[in-house]
Amino acid sequence: MLLAGNPNSGKTTLFNALTGARAKVGNYPGITVDRRSAKLDLEGGLGLEVVDLPGTYSLSARSAEEEVAAAAVLGLHEPVPAAVVVVVDASALRRGLYLAQQVVETGLPTVVALSMMDEARSAGIVIDAEELGRRLGAPCIPIVAPRREGLDALRAAIGDAVAKDADLPDVADIDLPEAATEKLEAIEAVVEDWLAPETLALRRAWARWALLSVGGDELPDIPEAVRVAVDEATREDDPGPLLIALRYERIDAFVDAAVTIEEGAPEVSITERVDRVILHPILGFALFAVVMALLFQGLFAWSDPAIGLVEDAIAALQNLVAGLMPEGPVKRLVVHGVIAGVGNVLVFVPQIALLFLFIGILEDSGYLARVAFVLDRLMGGVGLHGKAFVPMLSGFACAIPAVMATRTIESRRDRILTMMVVPLTSCSARLPVYVLIIAAVFSPDQGGFVLFAMYFLSVIAALGAAFVLRRTVLKGKKPPLVLELPPYRMPMGKNLALNTWERVRSFLVDAGTVILALTIVVWGLSSYPRDEGVAAEYAALRAEASQVIVESGALDDRLSELEGQETSAQLPYSFAATLGHAIEPVIEPLGFDWRIGVGIIGAFAAREVFVSTVGIVFGLAHADEESAPLRESLVAATWPDGRPLFTPLSGLSLMIFFVLASQCMSTLAVVKKETGGYRWPTFLFVYMTVLAYVVSFLVFQVGTAMGWGTG
Amino acid sequence: MSNAPATSSGARTLADVKVGAVAVITGVEGERPLAIRLMEMGLLPGTRVEVVRIAPLGDPMELRLRGFHLSIRRDEARGLAVEPE
Numbered sequence: 001m002l003l004a005g006n007p008n009s010g011k012t013t014l015f016n017a018l019t020g021a022r023a024k025v026g027n028y029p030g031i032t033v034d035r036r037s038a039k040l041d042l043e044g045g046l047g048l049e050v051v052d053l054p055g056t057y058s059l060s061a062r063s064a065e066e067e068v069a070a071a072a073v074l075g076l077h078e079p080v081p082a083a084v085v086v087v088v089d090a091s092a093l094r095r096g097l098y099l100a101q102q103v104v105e106t107g108l109p110t111v112v113a114l115s116m117m118d119e120a121r122s123a124g125i126v127i128d129a130e131e132l133g134r135r136l137g138a139p140c141i142p143i144v145a146p147r148r149e150g151l152d153a154l155r156a157a158i159g160d161a162v163a164k165d166a167d168l169p170d171v172a173d174i175d176l177p178e179a180a181t182e183k184l185e186a187i188e189a190v191v192e193d194w195l196a197p198e199t200l201a202l203r204r205a206w207a208r209w210a211l212l213s214v215g216g217d218e219l220p221d222i223p224e225a226v227r228v229a230v231d232e233a234t235r236e237d238d239p240g241p242l243l244i245a246l247r248y249e250r251i252d253a254f255v256d257a258a259v260t261i262e263e264g265a266p267e268v269s270i271t272e273r274v275d276r277v278i279l280h281p282i283l284g285f286a287l288f289a290v291v292m293a294l295l296f297q298g299l300f301a302w303s304d305p306a307i308g309l310v311e312d313a314i315a316a317l318q319n320l321v322a323g324l325m326p327e328g329p330v331k332r333l334v335v336h337g338v339i340a341g342v343g344n345v346l347v348f349v350p351q352i353a354l355l356f357l358f359i360g361i362l363e364d365s366g367y368l369a370r371v372a373f374v375l376d377r378l379m380g381g382v383g384l385h386g387k388a389f390v391p392m393l394s395g396f397a398c399a400i401p402a403v404m405a406t407r408t409i410e411s412r413r414d415r416i417l418t419m420m421v422v423p424l425t426s427c428s429a430r431l432p433v434y435v436l437i438i439a440a441v442f443s444p445d446q447g448g449f450v451l452f453a454m455y456f457l458s459v460i461a462a463l464g465a466a467f468v469l470r471r472t473v474l475k476g477k478k479p480p481l482v483l484e485l486p487p488y489r490m491p492m493g494k495n496l497a498l499n500t501w502e503r504v505r506s507f508l509v510d511a512g513t514v515i516l517a518l519t520i521v522v523w524g525l526s527s528y529p530r531d532e533g534v535a536a537e538y539a540a541l542r543a544e545a546s547q548v549i550v551e552s553g554a555l556d557d558r559l560s561e562l563e564g565q566e567t568s569a570q571l572p573y574s575f576a577a578t579l580g581h582a583i584e585p586v587i588e589p590l591g592f593d594w595r596i597g598v599g600i601i602g603a604f605a606a607r608e609v610f611v612s613t614v615g616i617v618f619g620l621a622h623a624d625e626e627s628a629p630l631r632e633s634l635v636a637a638t639w640p641d642g643r644p645l646f647t648p649l650s651g652l653s654l655m656i657f658f659v660l661a662s663q664c665m666s667t668l669a670v671v672k673k674e675t676g677g678y679r680w681p682t683f684l685f686v687y688m689t690v691l692a693y694v695v696s697f698l699v700f701q702v703g704t705a706m707g708w709g710t711g
Numbered sequence: 712m713s714n715a716p717a718t719s720s721g722a723r724t725l726a727d728v729k730v731g732a733v734a735v736i737t738g739v740e741g742e743r744p745l746a747i748r749l750m751e752m753g754l755l756p757g758t759r760v761e762v763v764r765i766a767p768l769g770d771p772m773e774l775r776l777r778g779f780h781l782s783i784r785r786d787e788a789r790g791l792a793v794e795p796e
Contacts, residue, residue: 245755482781
């Protein structure tokens with residue numbers, strides 16, 4: 001059974017109420033539209049799988065994403081459903097009935113759930129549901145899903161529909177003029193060859209669907225014969241507009257017959273009153289700034305204690321396991337590879353959960369549509385969708401949740417464009433790198449300005465990249481904005497919690513596994529191969545310490561110190577060091593030597609790892625960005641010929657590299673998941689890395705030639 | 712898609728309607744996929760549309776029709792020929 005309905009029609013609330021929210025969330029193959037399904041128990045022990053279709057205004061489709069609803073209802077790639085429940089918002093009846101009318105035309109058993117009946121009643125809308133059902137040809141059941149009103153009646157109606165004993169008169173089909181009918185029959189003939197639909201009604205519905213969907217579309221599965229037939233039919237006297245007009249004529253007749261508006265209903269709705277403030281040119285922007293500041297503050301500050309907790313728990317677990325396992329390669333793999341990798345995944349969860357909670361509130365309340373409305377012009381200037389604002393802002397905290405947040409954007413092209421530029425916004429993991437370098441090579445009174453310049457550069461880079469990509473790689477007509485501004489509603493806690501949990505789970509399962517695997521790989525690169533001589537030397541030192549030091553706290557400290565020293569001593573023998581040396585000729589024109597190269601390789605696990613990796617390279621394990629010894633080591637570091645390694649110019653070049661380069665494998669893992677393939681993450685990695693290289697190269701070379709900040 | 716050349720002959724389109732005014736659509740022009748999308752959202756010849764407001768930055772516009780609120784850009788509104796109610 002399918003659950004279809006307009007966006008904001010209360011479909012998800014009904015789905016959760018009907019099925020007890022035990023949804024399985026999967027993916028439609030090749031695209032990132034969630035496929036939510038759950039079991040519905042009907043009377044008589046009948047169990048049905050209910051699929052919650054993506055919200056849509058019409059079955060007509062122009063892209064693979066939009067095709068999901070039509071493919072499910074009309075039975076492409078899968079059998080036709082046993083029944084379709086169309087959720088129609090009773091307070092916006094005419095719009096919802098268009099979809100219901102399309103579904104009824106398929107001849108499949110259909111039930112209409114009239115949702116939001118409480119809102120309709122308070123707006124003075126009185127609906128004769130039985131009369132509406134008789135005319136439409138599908139039973140109409142009034143419901144208020146949050147209060148579970150009408151759910152038993154709806155279940156009974158679904159049971160009747162599935163058993164095909166709904167007690168309804170046959171409703172005549174839409175009365176198209178002969179010329180239009182002939183044109184549609186020509187399309188039906190090719191549909192027959194294509195899909196051989198089970199019934200005449202389905203064949204007719206496919207032909208009508210093709211008429212309104214094919215042509216100037218990005219649909220993947222349409223056979224050439226169907227394209228030719230639709231093109232023939234629409235070249236002159238296109239019957240499409242007539243079909244739509246006749247559907248609406250019918251709907252208007254239903255509504256006139258079945259709906260009365262009570263006298264004394266409020267003239268101006270609450271939503272309209274609220275919008276006078278929220279969409280006010282001045283008040284509206286002020287409120288918007290406050291909401292976005294709250295969101296940003298939440299992502300940055302409120303997630304911090306939870307992130308700290310995750311980090312502490314992982315460190316505690318590492319200590320615990322380290323104490324239990326014998327020394328050796330297995331222990332090192334478990335402690336520094338696997339457990340650290342799990343930590344690398346879990347550390348994103350607080351921000352993802354918070355962001356999706358916020359977005360859920362913004363979306364369900366109706367505010368997100370207003371954000372898109374207000375910002376469409378501004379974002380549209382560089383080719384971004386109005387709804388790209390929230391992901392872009394979130395990117396300053398972390399690109400992982402921000403990339404996931406692009407799901408609120410319906411058009412695939414707009415979504416991908418946003419995903420391609422979000423990683424340029426300066427995420428919080430870059431901050432420790434800036435702090436370390438600024439402290440090492442700039443004076444305190446320059447520091448603030450340099451830091452600001454890095455954030456400014458990231459904004460310019462993100463907007464500039466959007467501008468360029470929209471005109472090159474993601475070229476194409478700007479998709480039209482046809483955006484409903486739904487009535488304001490109170491978000492429901494249960495829906496928010498479920499949605500947040502589903503996002504977190506999807507991250508853990510799909511992206512988390514990749515991040516874990518890559519963390520282990522990066523750890524392996526920087527830990528192996530090892531030099532046996534060094535290993536033996538430190539084994540001897542450990543044994544000696546164990547004998548000499550009796551007090552256990554002091555022994556632990558000494559062992560931890562030895563471990564850090566050994567890590568530093570082993571590093572020159574590792575693959576990472578070999579790689580660092582190998583790339584030195586490439587990165588030297590940027591002002592970086594092999595040691596910085598090793599840091600950059602380590603930063604691929606997570607940018608802030610640069611700090612600890614560079615610490616290890618300079619023999620200072622456990623260093624952080626505030627560490628004075630590390631800063632001093634950086635200042636003292638030189639090239640073999642004695643020139644200082646870190647100058648204001650090479651520091652600037654390195655920071656610019658960190659602003660622009662795609663160094664975060666977790667971002668790439670999430671982009672792969674969200675775009676459904678390797679194409680876009682590969683593109684992202686290549687374009688950002690090339691951009692970073694070129695800009696750092698120019699800055700360092702021009703700066704050196706001009707003699708800026710070299711000493 | 713009534714074939715009156717509303718946009719080319721300088722007749723009014725929905726983009727020219729003042730905030731607060733109500734107009735009746737007389738034709739849906741423009742590229743077929745967009746025209747069909749607008750019509751399926753209820754913007755059909757004969758439909759009464761009120762321009763509720765323009766976004767603070769001058770685009771897009773908010774419309775009220777058939778009991779709900781819809782936002783489209785001026786570019787899209789230019790394809791909708793209208794006459795005053």
